[in-house]
Amino acid sequence: MATKDDVEMIDTITKPRNANDYADLLQTNHSDAFAFSENEQLALELFEQLRELELQQNLLQAQQAEHVPNVSALSDDELQEQLIIAQREAMEAKTEYELRNRITHNVLVMDPVLKAVHGGERTGFAEKRILPLITENDTVSMLHGSLTTKLTSIQRASSLAQQANIIANRKNKELSQTMLALAEEMKAQSAKDIEDPRLRDQVGAVEKESKESRRRMKTLKGILSAMIVGSGINWAADADLTELVMEDEDDG
Numbered sequence: 001m002a003t004k005d006d007v008e009m010i011d012t013i014t015k016p017r018n019a020n021d022y023a024d025l026l027q028t029n030h031s032d033a034f035a036f037s038e039n040e041q042l043a044l045e046l047f048e049q050l051r052e053l054e055l056q057q058n059l060l061q062a063q064q065a066e067h068v069p070n071v072s073a074l075s076d077d078e079l080q081e082q083l084i085i086a087q088r089e090a091m092e093a094k095t096e097y098e099l100r101n102r103i104t105h106n107v108l109v110m111d112p113v114l115k116a117v118h119g120g121e122r123t124g125f126a127e128k129r130i131l132p133l134i135t136e137n138d139t140v141s142m143l144h145g146s147l148t149t150k151l152t153s154i155q156r157a158s159s160l161a162q163q164a165n166i167i168a169n170r171k172n173k174e175l176s177q178t179m180l181a182l183a184e185e186m187k188a189q190s191a192k193d194i195e196d197p198r199l200r201d202q203v204g205a206v207e208k209e210s211k212e213s214r215r216r217m218k219t220l221k222g223i224l225s226a227m228i229v230g231s232g233i234n235w236a237a238d239a240d241l242t243e244l245v246m247e248d249e250d251d252g
């Protein structure tokens with residue numbers, strides 16, 4: 001039965017929905033109309049405070065249940081052991097508290113949910129108010145399952161792509177090594193190894209011209225270096241002149 005503190009839900013105008021938009025699937029006629037009354041809000045706040053106090057009480061009881069020795073008389077190893085025991089007892093107390101609260105929460109939630117879904121005409125006003133929220137919760141759960149499946153599929157595809165990329169990189173490395181080996185083999189070949197006579201003559205002419213060009217350059221550098229040294233100038237003080245003279249000596 002409705003009371004003066006209950007919040008009325010007014011049907012909102014139904015908007016056109018896009019089947020590809022998940023946000024539209026989460027909307028019902030009462031999505032924006034639901035609100036807790038002042039008494040309901042106060043009850044929820046008090047319930048949260050009660051749970052926090054119960055947790056603190058359980059932790060205090062766990063501490064008082066064990067005799068706490070004089071830590072000043074303990075060695076470092078014994079103190080560490082006592083700390084581990086205290087941490088384990090605190091975790092056990094917190095786990096017991098959370099398990100009890102979870103069971104209590106499920107019991108408190110299940111009854112109004114069953115009444116809202118299966119109550120029919122006997123369903124009270126409070127249960128009717130949460131029915132749209134139950135529908136939204138079911139929709140969110142289905143969407144979460146669908147998105148989780150898609151995420152798993154994407155992660156699997158990404159893993160396969162990474163494996164393929166690793167294999168491709170390995171093949172590229174092998175091909176690079178093969179190309180380097182072939183380049184070294186070609187570098188070691190001379191014009192005499194070329195079977196085509198015409199191409200062999202062309203390569204031989206180019207090599208001969210290259211050798212002649214290097215010989216002329218070496219001669220010119222030698223003459224220029226001798227002129228610099230014989231001029232009496234302090235060529236060692238100039239970096240460019242020093243490089244030219246020393247390079248010629250190295251070539252010699």
